[in-house]
Amino acid sequence: MKIPILDLKKQYKGLKKEIEARISKICDNQSFVLGEEVSLIEKNISEYCNTQYAIGVNSGTDALILALNAMGICKGDEVITTPFTFVATVEAISLVGGKPVFVDIDPKTYNIDPGLVEAKITEKTKAIVPVHLYGLCADMDPISSIAKKHKLPVLEDCAQAIGSTYKGKKAGSLGVAGAISFYPGKNLGCFGDGGMVVTNEEALYKKVKLLRNHGSEKSYYHKIVGYNSRLDNLQAAVLNIKLTYLDKWIDQRIENAAFFNKNLAGCSITTPHVPEGYRHSYHQYVLRSKDAGKIVKHLLDSGIESRTYYPLPLHLQECFKSLGHKPGDFPESEKLSKESFAIPVYPELTKEEKDYIVATIKKV
């Protein structure tokens, strides 16, 4: 049996007619950049995330860059974040001129450890960027109270966490702003790159809106130097359709995760920890074991695709060498990168496939 880590073809099969009709309408109108579908998805996502505003941009990376820029982060500013995330989080901080300051992860949730944040705050600290890794929200209450005490804005990296909740509140509504990715493999993915900034702050909304379109409100008049980071109408149309299925898909992911948790109990393997009051959206279902290498090899040999997110924490990446870190600086992140691996959890997995995955892991 062959089971990929994600099978988007299965999802597309069920939506093909609906999507093609909507795309065809846009092609008939030849209205590709921004447009009605973009305005609609902005309205829909702001309602879904429970925020006042949403601005479509052309990737999750740009959502982070534009939000940091709108928060005024610039050269020399320190921004606290986790070294155990996709590179884009830290790239965004660097690209606006900021200095990433890492805080190690909590070994249970794999998210930034709030207990270690305050020690890293200096007079140069200008923001905190927690990441809701794999679809589990970071512990936002202590992060928010530290941020409030030090008057720092919090930008949530929600790239992997649309639809996740923390104590009843949606990811993206917990900080000053949230950055969402619609990369095709995300729980809500479009047919290319796409992203969104969500916020309750009017000034930030206005600034990001200007930034995404060359600093312009009126064609050929430019208030600030901006970017070309517009979400296009075709991507927005796909997202408007897919959004109506998102909660059902997340529930199926949760069901699959519960199946794996139950059936792997008793194995010497750590299943994801979900604290009370969180909704994990299981963008990834990540297992942890000292024998990760052996298990992954056996899975691959058995036709089951498995990935390690992420094999090298960011403080040890060549591109961030100038930050001067060395092995041992963030031990929990380093340990996790050697012991963790994701298995397929997508909504369309069949019972037979899930049984096969469990049986294959149990063999090791």
Ligand SMILES: Cc1ncc(COP(=O)(O)O)c(C=O)c1O
């Ligand atoms: C945690 C995290 N942040 C940011 C991004 C960047 O999103 P995009 O690929 O849409 O630019 C990703 C994408 O994988 C991500 O996982």
